[in-house]
Amino acid sequence: MEAALLLLLGGGLWAIVYLLSCAIHPYKICPACKKSGQSNSTTFKGAFGACRRCKGTGRRIRAGARLLGRDK
Numbered sequence: 001m002e003a004a005l006l007l008l009l010g011g012g013l014w015a016i017v018y019l020l021s022c023a024i025h026p027y028k029i030c031p032a033c034k035k036s037g038q039s040n041s042t043t044f045k046g047a048f049g050a051c052r053r054c055k056g057t058g059r060r061i062r063a064g065a066r067l068l069g070r071d072k
């Protein structure tokens with residue numbers, strides 16, 4: 001019983017810290033292009049386009065930041 005309560009409190013605390021972090025740092029580096037914003041061609045050397053995952057911005061909105069409405 002007590003252990004479950006502690007776990008719940010810990011989870012709530014973690015969620016608060018996470019959301020605070022998302023409010024200050026709403027973006028993370030795009031894992032697809034690693035911040036470059038470019039999608040490099042594997043067939044034609046030197047050819048690249050805008051990364052499709054982040055639309056060339058090189059960053060992705062964090063899930064918590066979207067929850068806070070920081071993506072507008």
Ligand SMILES: [Zn+2]
Nearest residue numbers: 030033051054
């Ligand atoms: Zn990207």
